[in-house]
Amino acid sequence: MAEDRDEKDASSSQGVSRRGFLTTLGTGAVAAAAAATAVGTAAATPAVLSEAAQMVSVTLTINGRRQRLMVEPRWSLLFVIREQLGLTGTKVCCERGECGSCTVLIDGKPRYACMTLAVEAEGVEITTLEGLMKGEDLGPVQQAFAEEDAFQCAYCTPGHIMAVEGLLRANPNPTLDEIRHGVSGNLCRCGSYPLIFKAAQRAAELRKQRTT
Numbered sequence: 001m002a003e004d005r006d007e008k009d010a011s012s013s014q015g016v017s018r019r020g021f022l023t024t025l026g027t028g029a030v031a032a033a034a035a036a037t038a039v040g041t042a043a044a045t046p047a048v049l050s051e052a053a054q055m056v057s058v059t060l061t062i063n064g065r066r067q068r069l070m071v072e073p074r075w076s077l078l079f080v081i082r083e084q085l086g087l088t089g090t091k092v093c094c095e096r097g098e099c100g101s102c103t104v105l106i107d108g109k110p111r112y113a114c115m116t117l118a119v120e121a122e123g124v125e126i127t128t129l130e131g132l133m134k135g136e137d138l139g140p141v142q143q144a145f146a147e148e149d150a151f152q153c154a155y156c157t158p159g160h161i162m163a164v165e166g167l168l169r170a171n172p173n174p175t176l177d178e179i180r181h182g183v184s185g186n187l188c189r190c191g192s193y194p195l196i197f198k199a200a201q202r203a204a205e206l207r208k209q210r211t212t
Helices: 002-014 018-053 077-084 140-147 157-170 176-182 193-211
Strands: 056-062 065-071 103-106 109-112 125-127
Touching: 065 077, 103 157, 109 157, 140 157, 140 193, 157 176, 157 193, 176 193
Parallel strands: 056 125
Antiparallel strands: 056 065, 103 109, 103 125
């Protein structure tokens, strides 16, 4: 009772009681949070609509087949290859051009798919790991990697295969130093580089055998 009288007296002399102040403050915070939520929701809706409206049509030539599809301008070639076309031989790893696991061939040259926009890839020939096979038969580079056990966890292997394929298309008979340079943009966290180099040399031999 004494406390109530004290607060009532304080309210009369100062205009508002401590309890009244805290109650008002709590109510204001709830109202502010609700308003912020409403504003955030309203702001998010136009962004979603804006992204949907930005879809564009592209025609990509992948492994000799023309693929016409709708993409967002921000989508990487890696995302489109895997998530839109289901070609999962191309691997997702760093997604910032550092490891080479997503390497594909563009007009015969190795290139990181994670650093290439899908809209940039119109009018070029794109080759993925799947495109090296003929039916169920492995390509010579794939066969060489299998023969030499040039992998451990094998997650980076598709990128290394594509890098070696690109190297051998440009230089069918590379030296060891040229092989090292050719795969220098691809990382192997298991450290299988000596076997990768041997596989590249073996692949060069297999390619010659298949062309004679």
